[in-house]
Amino acid sequence: MSLARDIITIAAVSAGAFFFLAGTVGLLRFPDTLTRLHALTKADNLGLGLVVLGLLPQAGSLRDGLKLVSIWLLVLLAGATVSQLIARTARQGETAK
């Protein structure tokens, strides 16, 4: 049972780390603000989501698990809001040019 949990953790956290890596590469390589934001949201949403999913089997109690999930939800909310705001500012900057 413990082995199965460990396998889930390793698989999900590795997948999460891959999305963080891909998001970072995108942030560095993509040409403009909007595409860079697109890359970055993958790290926040999917990457952190998978890391949290992977950590859930290791959580000692329901309380700890709920805390992990709520951290992910809060980061989702913050990430979505900030990328909206940055994208809007970037577009206004473009039309002003």
Added chain:
Amino acid sequence: MNIATIFEIVLAAVVLGLGIWTIAVRETYSATVGFVAYGLLVALIWVRLDAVDVALTEAAIGGGLGGVLLLGAAARLRDGERTVAETPGMVTRVSAVALSALTTAALAGAIVFLPDPAPTLAPTVVGHAWATSLANPVTNVLMAFRAMDTMLEKVVLLLSIIGVWSLAPDNAWGGHPGPRHRADPDGILVFLARLLPPIGIVVGIYIFWTGANHPGGAFQGGAILASMWVLAIMAGLTDTPPVARRWLRFVLVAGPGLFLLVGLGGLWFGTAFLAYPPALAKPLILGIEVAMILTIAATLGLLLAGAPERSVK
């Protein structure tokens, strides 16, 4: 060498690199962004050192509110930066290098010649936890064993807000700090400012409440409450209160004031300044902390809002 050690070495190297970059980079804005990232990574180091209380404070102040303050300062400096292009003279540079080298050498010497085992008061602190019936040793040190330091720290907060307010022009004195923010009422910022504060207020109070027995406390909780207030102000949902308001002044002095009163009570009824009677230690400490979290939240929020700019009329 295990994975944890490799992680620690990489973390330390990145923090050092970020520190050097923050100093070396030309633009104030980039330096500020570097400093915020630096603060968040230093918080990770504190977690690795099992100092979660310090990590929470570093993340909230070094990475969060301090970062916002510095970003505001960088935005104000941006216009002046192009016109002011003075380079420090040779004497200034040489003495700066000499002083930095001396400080580094002193710090390095202090670490190299540290006695082994390092002197620690931690067992004494843990051994005396019964005196307050609080289980978190950090809260015990901050609120009981070294309560004087914490009280003076709150006085410093008060002095800092007086310093900011004294920058107000004469006609705006007593008025609202900072500009009146306006945002699209159907926009995403207003949506967040309506959705997040209920969660943030619960989390802030939880961090304060859990500080009695687990990492957390009034400062970290107060910083979260302050950020919720600032979010509502930035979204234009509420305005900053005029600094002449009686209730606002009362909230700002409540923390240090109550602390001082309890301290004098200790002198009057007990044995020493800030001596709590053991039976009343926990309620007294919690009472001071409730006053402090309000003071901290109000002070940090007003520090971010800046000097009064608009008169009440």
